[in-house]
Amino acid sequence: MKAPTALRPAATIIAGALLLATLPLFLNDYWVHIATLAGTYWVLVSGLDLVVGYAGMLAVGYGGMLAVGAYTASVLAAKAGLDPLLALACCTVTGVIAGIIVGIPGLRLTSFYFAMATLGFAIIVTQVALAWGSLTGGGIGLAAPAYADPFASTGGFYCLVLIIDALATWLVWNIASGNPGRALIAVRDADVAAEAVGVPIARLKLSVFALSGALGSVAGGLFATAQSYITPDAFTLDLSVLFFIAVLIGGRGRIVGPMIGTGLLTLLPEIAAPLVAWSAFVYACLLLVVVLLAPGGIAELLERLRRAPPPIDRMAGPEPEAMSAALVSAPRAAGQLALAEVSRAFGGVRALDGISLTLAPGTVHGLIGPNGSGKTTALNILSGFYAVHSGRIRLGEADITRTSVQARAALGIARTFQTPRILGEASVIENVMLGAWRHAAASFGEVALGLPRFYRDERALRAQAMAALATVGLAAWANARADRLQHSEQRFLEIARALAMRPGFVLLDEPAAGLSAAEIENLGAIIAEMRRLGLGVLLVEHHADFVFRISDQVTVLATGRVLAAGTPAEIRAHREVVHAYLGA
Amino acid sequence: MIWASILVAGIATGAVYAMIGLAYNVMYSTSKVMSFTAGMLGMLGSVFGALFIGVLHWPVAAGFVATLAVGGIFGWITERLSVRPVLRNIDKHLYVLSTLALALMVQQLAAIEWGTEPRPFPTLFGIGHDLTSEQYWLPVIACIIAAAALEWFYRGTLAGRAFLAISEDARAALALGIPERRMRVLSYVLSGVVGAFAGFVGGELLLAFFANGMMLTFYGFIPVAIGGLGSNRGALVGGLVLGLIQQAANYWFGGDMVPVVAFAVFIAILLAMPRGLFGAAAQRRV
Amino acid sequence: MPISAPEPAKRETLLVARGIVAGYGKLSVLEGVDIEVRAGEAVALLGPNGAGKSTLLSALSGIIAKSAGSVHFAGADVTRATPQQAVRAGLVHVLEGHHVFGPLSVHDNLLLAAFNAPPGERAARIEEAYEAFPEMAERRHLRASALSGGQQQMLVVAQGIVRRPRLLMLDEPSAGLSPVLVDRVLAVAAAMRARGVSILLVEQLVEKALGLADRVYVLARGRMALVSESAAGLAPAAIERAYLGGEALAGVQP
Known part of the structure; x- marks a missing residue:
């Protein structure tokens, strides 16, 4: 572009x-x-x-x-x-x-x-x-x-x-x-x-x-x-349908497309006089054709024609040193994020059974365990997506057990997802700017009326997002559509989005899954920089080798309980852990 | 006498709505798709019934079978044209648009070819008069037959059990070697037959009228929302409830307010219990 | 089943998969996997979580699409076969995580597994399954959702028997089962092998799997990390390294 x-x-x-x-x-x-x-x-x-x-x-x-x-x-x-x-x-x-x-x-x-x-x-x-x-x-x-x-x-x-x-x-x-x-x-x-x-x-x-x-x-x-x-x-009803189709034909998530769509649909029965009786039928046909052949509408078709080929050297190396710019200010030392005796069941199955776990600022905490051991459940409980059935969650002195997902984001808890949740049709940089959502000052009304604060926000958010993209090595892709990124690149995009939140804690859900060996190295460098800047990182990962190499603390879960906790060296020597993995 | 007429008319219309609700459920069972075409099936049932028997003067039995066949064919077209292509990305909800488009196309075709005025549906048996006339008892009997036949199909045939299996866990059904796609086509044909049956028996009550399509799509879905998606028992209960509420509203507030009351019931039910009376539990998001 | 004359060296191979690439959406889980199962043998497929074991079974049985690679079963090309065609050919996949149809009775669950059997043969096949698991026969009229987790696992294995496999692919049959039940289920698998059915077993309990298997594959991060011609002679340390490190170790195809 x-x-x-x-x-x-x-x-x-x-x-x-x-x-x-x-x-x-x-x-x-x-x-x-x-x-x-x-x-x-x-x-x-x-x-x-x-x-x-x-x-x-x-x-x-x-x-x-x-x-x-x-x-x-x-x-x-x-x-x-x-x-x-x-x-x-x-x-x-x-x-x-x-x-x-x-x-x-x-x-x-x-x-x-x-x-x-x-x-x-x-x-x-x-x-x-x-x-x-x-x-x-x-x-x-x-x-x-x-x-x-x-x-x-x-x-x-x-x-x-x-x-x-x-x-x-x-x-x-x-x-x-x-x-x-x-x-x-x-x-x-x-x-x-x-x-x-x-x-x-x-x-x-x-x-x-x-x-x-x-x-x-x-x-x-x-x-x-x-x-x-x-x-x-x-x-x-035809009028309702006309409006609806005008948006869809034009292409969702765009302005010019629906504008053209409105004009076309209004004119259609006029320029083809015999169609007047058939106009509602033609609208419906158009809707079906658009949905089946071009769900993105006219605008998407046009964009497909304009697409530039991807750069040959897809992903530049990350620049972890850009992270401090992405975080804008030094992360707040909000104290430790801790789970205390947390339990959670799903339909009779105890996914977590009295788990305690502490995530300190400036450390990397690895969380490993076999499938179904409760790793992702623990992450979802920390980020607020699941409620606990018993136990407490604390951030420093504050009890955040009943705090909503959004409020926890405001407290500086950021996360990524096992399956990257990205905005495929938005640009890469817009995905990251979404992360900085809370740092915009302008209200809905100010944005609508285009008051100066709106433009100041946009400039600041964009600069911050660029720094976050540089950190993970995606700066060259800033204006590309996010769904053109490869799966592994989408994982890095999620990390950039998490950084744009200016968090105190980052919870990473299997960030290394699907990454090449070189990309895992890059990931390691980024996580190390997070630690250096004082962020607390929770690393949920299958790739045990990687976890042992980069974590300060490792907790091993098995069937919803803590099987072992300690330094990587202690865990490696722990026979039970090897048993849990090999099931012997 | 007022109560009797509210009761009789309410149960009769409720039976038609319940049958459209059954048509929704049959399509939903194999595809997890709620289709805007459900009500169109009922409209087609009335229009083609009136065409075959009233206009072309076919024998009632021949007209009946041909009407059901039209419903089945339209069900097949629905699956082919507006469900199968968008099923791969069901989480994008494109089926809402594709089935809406097909429904509108059919409704518009009916308006152009059949006319925009309601036309009478021929009397089939001529048994009974006033509150015992066939326009009131026929839908009720048909609804009982349809529900019983579906129950037999689900519980008593292998294909019916395969529907339930696909509905419960499509991946496991696939692994067992159940031909999911063929079963889905079958379910859409079956739903077409049920929907056309509803329109055929409800023809004398509702008349053969193109606009009944969207009306039935709406009123047929309310029983499903009340009873819980996929629950035939729920659709029957929900249909009766809606029919009675409508007739009562018609008596106390006048005909113009009937849709308002129905809509209020619909929204209240959805907000108060999003899964309906007999619906399944919600799924995890992350 | 038309069987083209096989090469002499491969006379006994039942399943041959080459260069399988498969995944979900943009995420490719398998990046070129080869696997072979010979007639009448039991093969263990091991590997850490997320390695792609279940994905491989699903790709073989046609439940998910393959973006590259080929699968031959009993001499016929089944690369593009539907799951129904795979079942008819005798390539049977028992999913992990007791996927029973809760609202249906135990008997109906088995009847559905006999969907592709000739109608006259269905009852006999279900009886076979009841013989292997008498507790299913006792509960034939119970809703499957009323069974315990272990009984549900028996039921899905019983569904595997009803499909009358030539190759039975079992995905983590021990998950959530007590040790006694694990042995029961694996004993049924062993009995089927004794009757000439090939077994491909994905299992977290490595020692149990090695007890049953003739040969072992270890899958790590979408690639075969280890192929062993002998389950007995396999050093635990080698598996451990393949698990925790994920680097390729021995691993040459025969």
Whole structure:
């Protein structure tokens, strides 16, 4: 990937905006109306892109948001006599409420269930509109607000839509390219990784649902005026599906793709007149084709064409000396991280049975044992993914037995996973910046509005992430897609992400699995540097030789109990350990 | 009299929903896929039943068998087109989209070819009147037959046990030499037959109407959510509960509020007990 | 089974796998593994955790795909065979970790293992399994989920018998079993070998495995670290080094 000059995208955007703004000059009113519709839809789709494309939530029923906004604007203008622009502004309020109503089930429900719930939401909104005739006119409908000059004419209204389009795109772009966007992709592709770096998943999702609800509702307000008269019939399932498909055809996790998708889908029935009756069928066909042939959408197809071949010398040597820059400040000496008499069972099987273990800053603690001996369970308990059934977990003086995963991340406990949990469709550096999530100062709102703190955060996080990548030897890959890395490189990427958290403790879950001999050497050098800088490292590993070589302390587990603990030399001499391994 | 009609109509519609729920479960058993096409099967059952018997004037038996065959074929197409290609990465949930796409395609085809207005379903037997008319008792009897037949299939045939085995542990079933893919195709065909059966017997009650597809997809899933995914017993209980709640809501709040009440029940159930009444336990994440 | 005329030197080989590369997604666990099993012999496949033993068995039985390599069984190429075809040819894989079908009865569990048997033969095959494990016959109507861990392990081995193997691949049959039960299960394996069935045994209990096996392979980190033509003459130190170090030691194919 080449670094594009800053001018080119800016020039493209300005040229595109000018072209769009001057459309009314050379199109007749009908086509301006179609363009207005497309623009209206984009206001909704831009927000939906965050929900579907970034967060990966299958929200099918966003036609409901359009209805909420259309009725808000029309009822307030017609019944309360509000100025149409003010009524449009009020749409954001009802939209936020509707977004949160859809979002709350979205915190618990997954995939099909959530898709079903959103479809239900779309049905409910129109049914309520039908039933609540005194307010909405029921099946007879309601006149939409008409704007005063300069937005009264077809062209004028089109320009209003364009202004709101620009605003929506700006908000969504900021969210998508900043910290929230990376966290959303993590929630979608590797939710446990998002949790492990401390992303407050529920709050983030609700913020995004609120924003997308507001945008959808504003789109509804505009849609009402574009249609000039609304009835519940206007909000068909087809519309919901159109919005949803626009995001998917465009390509999830991107902005330009869904924008093109929205335009195409709005135009499709117009340019092929016989298709009008068939348009819903064609949308559905397109959805199937996209899902089966190009799940990443148009944007992914384009990107595949642009891909640079991988460097021949894939992985440069690591530069452990860069680690202190990656950690920014010296790790806090938070005291020791300790398990005391911890037990945990799974369905009657005791995975851990009274384990005690201490991890001191500035040491490497190896944890070995046969399959099913409880190594990974111990790591999951330390990082907070499993609750203990008895026993305590302490960090220094503090009892963190009941502390959540996210809160433990904030206390400086970082981890990697046995199977690397990476964001395959994001770039390598974005994966690492995700780790630094907690060190950004800007709030969701500040990011959306692009306030200065957002840019300062981005610069600082990027610099820190580059240092972390240099540490593990992946700096040359910073801008490549993470799923192009080999499995072993993904393990190093996870370590870089853990470093970006600026942790006091790093828990490594089988970091050497699948690594070549040379890569294991590099891993050893990185771990040694962690120790030198005062980090406490827990090393869960099958590769006993490696553990003995680099650990200060080794604990051997067997069937959930501590079989032996001591220095590597003591453990090597321990006959029982050899027996546990060989089962004799 | 009010209570009697709520009860009779509720049980009848509930029986149709329960059968769609069974269709969901049969597909789920071998593939762990919840398919948006479940309700379309019911819609196809009504539309093709009305076409064969009402329009083409075939004998009832021939029309019935042909309708079930259409359901079976559509089940087969579902597996081939929108399930098998995305099954490899089931954790990406692409099946939600691919089955939704296929469902919408079928619904739209029905709207274009059959028309967008509800059309009557022919009277099959003409036995009974008012609350004892066949539109009320036929779905109930059919639901009992379908549930009993499925129970016999699961417990009494080797293929049925193979379904259960695949559902319980697909890898172990594969290691035993059970042809997982063939069993999956079979389950989709079977589910197609069950779904079309539901639409056929529910035709007089619901009419032959393209929009019934999405409606049944939604209302057929609620019993599954109530009863627990994969549990046929749960689907029967859930179907009855939903049918009765709907009819009661229809009486007290009016027809427009029926979907609102059903939706509220759906969300409340999912949030209160995500696994349903008879559902399986959750899996570990890390 | 069509058997092409084998080379004289290989007359007795039943299973020949060459250069097997396999794994899960991007992670390749096996990086070019060769293994042979001859008719009527018992082979132990040892190695530390994560070495790829289970992956190798799954690759041989067709449960997971191989990205390279070939497998010949009884003279036929089964590299691309489905698990069903493998079972029909007599290549039977008993998974580790007692994978029984909990809601089904013991008898139904065995009946499913007879899925590929001619219908008339199913009852006889299940009787064979009951003879080997009488406690399964006593519990035939019990749900498999109601069995103890050891009984579930018996059940999966019994499922192996029902499939009537020519080569029985047992993956950690001792896991979670009491020593008495381990001996029972291994005795059944020995009895099957006595009737001419080849055994490929993955086992954590090295000494037990060596007691049964004619030959030994040690797999470490996706490659064969040690191949021994004689289980009896194998120095424990050599295995230990292959386990803990993972470097290749002896290891030339015959």
